[in-house]
Amino acid sequence: MSNGHGSTAGRIDLDLIAQMIAPESRVLDVGCGDGDLLALLRSQKNIDGRGVELSQEGVNASVARGLAVVQGDADADLSDYPDDAFDYVILSQTIQATRNPKAVLHQMKRIGRRVIVSFPNFGNWRVRLQLLFNGRMPETRSLGYSWYDTPNIHLCTVRDFASLCEDLGLGIEDALILTGEKAWRISDPGMLANLFAVDAVFLLSRRN
């Protein structure tokens, strides 16, 4: 499972996610890579963290930092966790690479009181223009793959994502969009956000 933890966009992404997390909470990072976010949260917020990571290298790097990380993937292994096991379940730059994003989000909602998802926005104006003028599948900095070898098999736009959250009974508590190096808090994941966001970060909670 690919994730953006290593990239520059990923770093900003991590900082934004970290700001959303309350101290002393229980956190599951799905697709945790080398454990950068968990290590950051451990030192900054004193959280009790767990990780899920597909790659052997990522698991080894995380375990060597004293993090508790299970080798597995979002699609298959979230069902192993009990209800309400975590205060936050995080999926950073990974949802677009899952086989069944809806099922993954549903599992995250089940095991975490709050859900944080960040993803590249396919509704960004550059992406739209590439398709419009080139007639070719877009390749951008955060989506730098050809159509035939991309791990990103379920790309979506900010509005698509908001609509799925609505379907799943997930309320949006907070939403940030990234435009290059800058982050903006948005009150409405609408047309404008969808046009300018390169990446988006959503803090979600169950709507009862």
Added chain:
Amino acid sequence: MNTIEKAAGPSGAPGPDSQEFEEGGIRVQRAAMTFGPDQPLALDSGVNLSPFTIAYETYGTLNADKSNVVLICHALTGDQYAASSHPQTGKPGWWPHMVGPGRPIDTNRFFVVCQNVIGGCQGTTGPKDIDPATGRPYGLSFPVITIGDMVRAQAMLLDRLGIRDLFCVIGGSMGGMQVLQWAAAYPERVFSAIPIATAARHSAQNIAFHEVGRQAIMADPEWKQGAYLSHGTTPGKGLAVARMAAHITYLSEAALHRKFGRNLQDRDSITYGFDADFQIESYLRHQGSTFVDRFDANSYLYITRAMDYFDLADDYGGVLANAFRGTAARFCVVSFTSDWLFPTSDNRQIVHALNAVAAKVSFVEIKTDKGHDAFLLDEPEMFATLRGFIDSAARTRGIAG
């Protein structure tokens, strides 16, 4: 082989008979401790075993606050000689890549204890030892033992050695079962636990393979209803067949193909007979015959039975997670892709149960074609994982590195 000479005097005698030497840069203590009538081993079967002896080895030095103890639990046909030469066979210890100076279990840093399990045949009391009630070898009158009994005996030895806390309990296969039992039965004593290629309960398929092995032993006329020592015979053929069948389960089809294929043994063509035409046959026969030299047939019956009976959840209302409820230990579970004896799914059940009680659990599935035996072999990825896990746990525990 004679059992190690037991410590003279009444139980509670402080000094085990022991020898100390250095091998491969490791300070080895080779010892045996006897527990007298005042300290019987209370077995799960209800029997009190007494007296009994535990043969064990230690490597390295116990630190001042006794915080650096690593307990290694051996597998079915393993023994206490994890990192030193086997006194009988002269072969190096069975876990050379894992244990030693600078190894993941660094003998310069940790005080490592490895005990021969109860029912074993390397100095710990087992069916080949003399039953004090009859003056003859126990044979089948030895009580049936369990994984729980093995761990209880290990705890008694550690108590006797003045060791309460285990920095780490580690083992593969049946050793992994003991690790799980330790974490469940003595949670306050275990800081970290590494169960490798194991299961919280023995599968039907594995019980089936064990039964084949036991039947092979019992079908050997030399077995004499288990009383072969009194008859001066050895059920070597049966034990060798048991070992051959079991050995196949420790490997994988891919590894067998890679190592042997259909290659012929010291011949250019098939012989139209039942000699070991194929290398794999010759290899298995060798495995069988060398095993007979170092292992007791009745011990094999008893220890395989202990594995068959292992079902940790059964002791906790049928819910495995309950076995680990409230545990503060950190776990690192390891499985291997080509292990079909203790497949990843068995290991994942352990992870699942630990997740259910919010335990600190890490898990890796190592890619290898070497099958179940991979845990004993040179698997750099496994060492990388475990080195990272052990080092970070040691830092947290404040063990000087």
